[in-house]
Amino acid sequence: MLIKIDFQSETPIYIQLRNEIIKGIAKKQLLQGENLPSVRQMAEDIGINMHTVNKAYNLLKEDGFINIDRRKGAMIGSMQNIITEDFMMKLNEEVDALIAESCCRGMSEKEFIDLCKEKFNSYK
Known part of the structure; x- marks a missing residue:
């Protein structure tokens, strides 16, 4: 790698x-x-x-x-069941900040979601 x-x-x-x-x-x-x-x-x-x-x-x-x-x-390590409450809180905070900045920069909801889908699919 x-x-x-x-x-x-x-x-x-x-x-x-x-x-x-x-x-x-x-x-x-x-x-x-x-x-x-x-x-x-x-x-x-x-x-x-x-x-x-x-x-x-x-x-x-x-x-x-x-x-x-x-x-x-x-x-x-084993990647089984490592979604913790701390992870969910961190994810929520970071996504919230990214959405807020994207809105401030004029990005549409569709553009944001399409980008998220594209990035998520690159890990499948």
């Missing part, structure tokens, strides 16, 4: 890395039980600090996307 990091982006690198791994899981490029590179190897491959990778891996672990074992390293 190719991980794209935009070093010019205002989004922190650890968040970009987290998001790229989640996209890889959603697109079935990373499968349950599959090992991720070690923190050291991932940092070398991307050219970032090991602490940045560690922070991304810890977020992924907290959210249930990966399991971390001292002997086996980081592995893709």
